[in-house]
Amino acid sequence: xxxxxxxxxxxxxxxxxxxxxxxxxxxxxxxxxxxxxxxxxxxxxxxxxxxxxxxxxxxxxxxxxxxxxxxxxxxxxxxxxxxxxxxxxxxxxxxxxxxxxxxxxxxxxxxxxxxxxxxxxxxxxxxxxxxxxxxxxxxxxxxxxxxxxxxxxxxxxxxxxxxxxxxxxxxxxxxxxxxxxxxxxxxxxxxxxxxxxxxxxxxxxxxxxxxxxxxxxxxxxxxxxxxxxxxxxxxxxxxxxxxxxxxxxxxxxxxxxxxxxxxxxxxxxxxxxxxxx
Ligand SMILES: Cc1cc2nc3c(=O)[nH]c(=O)nc-3n(C[C@H](O)[C@H](O)[C@H](O)COP(=O)(O)OP(=O)(O)OC[C@H]3O[C@@H](n4cnc5c(N)ncnc54)[C@H](O)[C@@H]3O)c2cc1C
Ligand code: FES
Numbered sequence: 364x365x366x367x368x369x370x371x372x373x374x375x376x377x378x379x380x381x382x383x384x385x386x387x388x389x390x391x392x393x394x395x396x397x398x399x400x401x402x403x404x405x406x407x408x409x410x411x412x413x414x415x416x417x418x419x420x421x422x423x424x425x426x427x428x429x430x431x432x433x434x435x436x437x438x439x440x441x442x443x444x445x446x447x448x449x450x451x452x453x454x455x456x457x458x459x460x461x462x463x464x465x466x467x468x469x470x471x472x473x474x475x476x477x478x479x480x481x482x483x484x485x486x487x488x489x490x491x492x493x494x495x496x497x498x499x500x501x502x503x504x505x506x507x508x509x510x511x512x513x514x515x516x517x518x519x520x521x522x523x524x525x526x527x528x529x530x531x532x533x534x535x536x537x538x539x540x541x542x543x544x545x546x547x548x549x550x551x552x553x554x555x556x557x558x559x560x561x562x563x564x565x566x567x568x569x570x571x572x573x574x575x576x577x578x579x580x581x582x583x584x585x586x587x588x589x590x591x592x593x594x595x596x597x598x599x600x601x602x603x604x605x606x607x608x609x610x611x612x613x614x615x616x617x618x619x620x621x622x623x624x625x626x627x628x629x630x631x632x633x634x635x636x637x638x639x640x
Contacts, residue, residue, distance in 0.1 A: 406440030415474025419604035423455030431494030445493030488574030514549025550581035583635035
């Protein structure tokens with residue numbers, strides 16, 4: 364598995380390695396009614412993926428579907444993905460069986476830039492808690508202090524809480540229904556957390572956010588007020604995943620005004636200050 368067939372699109376557009384590979388499904392575990400954890404045998408992707416990068420998966424239809432890397436096991440060559448069913452592509456992915464072989468492109472995009480930071484606060488809402496788990500895995504490996512703020516609709520809707528607890532980071536779980544640590548959404552929980560932290564680590568702390576746009580916008584605002592660096596992972600709809608089709612264009616700020624950026628290759632992770640919300 365993990366063979367690398369020719370990929371004319373990748374070669375034409377200057378990608379240094381061929382990003383298309385075939386991977387065997389190692390396991391699919393249901394986490395709750397609409398969410399599953401998919402494990403792929405993908406040694407090359409496991410070795411190369413950085414937190415915040417994604418894979419573009421064959422999903423039973425004409426277009427692939429982008430899913431953020433949730434965790435890797437480099438020794439065993441495994442890549443884990445968290446999938447919430449939204450429509451027909453994620454529905455197809457959530458019904459995969461061990462042994463199925465599927466086409467996977469990746470790792471793609473620019474991930475979170477953790478270099479130089481000694482503390483990382485991840486703030487995830489919805490499916491954002493999946494890719495941010497890999498950020499916490501990396502923090503643990505690199506000896507960076509990790510704090511994870513995760514927002515859910517309710518305790519019944521919550522996923523990966525045991526994973527985060529086991530990752531060795533400080534955790535704060537919020538839910539709209541108030542049946543977890545904090546009542547409210549993830550951004551509100553972040554503000555509560557920042558009020559309790561000593562304000563002496565602005566320079567070595569990064570806030571890394573992933574989730575609904577409205578949540579990330581709120582997180583970016585709070586980070587600005589409390590003077591922390593903030594990076595956000597945008598979830599635009601995608602098609603090619605390699606910068607060709609322009610389906611994923613989003614507006615970003617430049618020194619002279621605004622630019623169109625391709626979320627798949629210029630992102631999905633951007634400094635929050637560069638995003639036009
Ligand atoms: C970089 C990146 C990382 C992602 N990581 C994950 C992940 O880790 N786990 C996960 O479950 N999902 C993730 N997603 C979202 C996932 O790709 C979409 O849910 C999926 O493409 C929907 O495909 P579908 O065929 O199931 O739904 P469709 O049938 O295509 O659409 C169903 C509904 O969802 C809406 N929709 C589809 N995609 C998006 C989107 N990107 N943003 C907002 N609304 C959308 C459609 O407008 C429609 O209303 C990620 C997306 C991106 C861009
Ligand atoms: S998805 Fe095609 S350019 Fe980004």
